[in-house]
Amino acid sequence: MSSLRPARVLSAADKAYRALLFVYPAAHRREYGPLMAELFRDLCRDAVQQGGTFALFDLWLRTLLDMAVTAVSEHLYEKGRTPMTNVLHTDGLIPALEAYWGELTGTEDFEVHLTVDGQVPRLIEGAESAIFNAVGEAIGNAKAHAQANNVWIAVRCQHDTLEVSVRDDGQGFNVDRVRTECELGGGPDEIDMSDRVQVAQGTMSVQSAVGEGTTVRISVPVAPNLEAKAG
């Protein structure tokens, strides 16, 4: 049994935790910072009861390593996000599409128009990123192949269904021929877009004809994808 008094243990724990924040400074800014500090105090009490000062020092070293690994892991995770995915993550689909529209406006050979009709709720992260990425693919295809003057992104939420369409006034293409090429391993990314949308239990369709532009329609049921906390 240790001779360290509980008050001294807690005081030492708080000082030790503050020292650990040198390797993981973001911890004190995070929502879980105070919870981690409280947990560290609990662990210090346990360590002192079981093994005294030496156990306390051992705990401090192990926590130092743990927090360093967590800091590196979070840093790499944040670096992997683009500014756009950060907007998507924190603010949702519509702000991310608005930011994307802002990025495209004035920088592309075509004009981009964005309309939003209806109240669009926050969806779970997987659904929002699936829709956003599918829109990005459609715009990318329009950029690469369509030679369009205009691209319209329309978002509409009605009757528990979210519909997103991406339409261009470009040269269009033979959908059946391209679909066959995709299945044989070449051609644009229609199949990838469809896979993305299926993550959100949605459907996707592509309408196009030579000389008549292209419309990509994505339809996602809202209810299974709602952000509302599970009961």
Added chain:
Amino acid sequence: MPKPKDMLPLTPAVLHILLALGDGPKHGYGIMKEVETITEGRTTMGPGTLYGSIKRMLASRLITETDERPASERDDERRRYYRLTGFGWGVLAAEAQRLSRLVLVAQRKRLLGGAEGI
């Protein structure tokens, strides 16, 4: 919504947290102590690993914060308690099935229960 098997295989930290919550809501310290018990002290998680995993598990809907509290003499109002969601139960069950299939393979290859010649 992803299916439970889409989340597999789980990292050891996530698996142990799900197992720890299998018998009721717990706060962070309780989860950590339960993991130590389950693994007979062989697995310990630091505060960073624990709350980093909890954050991601909340985002993936494997667990949720809960207002359910244990009996008042064991409750601690400062703590946040977590519990498994229905989806979390499904993922835990799917991972347990996957691991049990691996155990069957190991048994067929005589790697468990005192293999001959070792």
